[in-house]
Amino acid sequence: MSPLSRFQSTVVLVALALLAACAPSPPAPVTAPPPLPVAGLERVMGKDERALFALFGEPDLDVREGHARKYQFAGPFCVLDVYLYPTRAGLAPVVTYVEARDLKGADLDRASCIAALARRPAAR
Secondary structure (H helix, E strand, C coil): CCHHHHHHHHHHHHHHHHHHHHCCCCCCCCCCCCCCCCCCCCCCCCCCHHHHHHHHCCCCEEEEECCEEEEEEECCCEEEEEEEECCCCCCCCEEEEEEEEECCCCECCHHHHHHHHHCCHHHC
């Protein structure tokens, strides 16, 4: 084999190797993230703002971002952030996510915070 054809063969092999590297790999299996536990959150999950106000009273903070809402309820024990999003176009936003923290900012059991805030005087 002449040096030129050996070079051409090498170039062809390198090009084929590069093309093979660009071939799509099979997609990784899609796994949904584990749902957050909702035990004890039934009083707020899926509820609209009217139900929240009936349970907790007026929010201490009301933030709007597009169609989404965030209400914050604060009490002597904890702070609860409640996020509402429309589940479908044209529907009123409902609670889809909840965060709770103590007064120093550390994460707190959400169900305990909901129970504490529902008993506060502002919730009456």
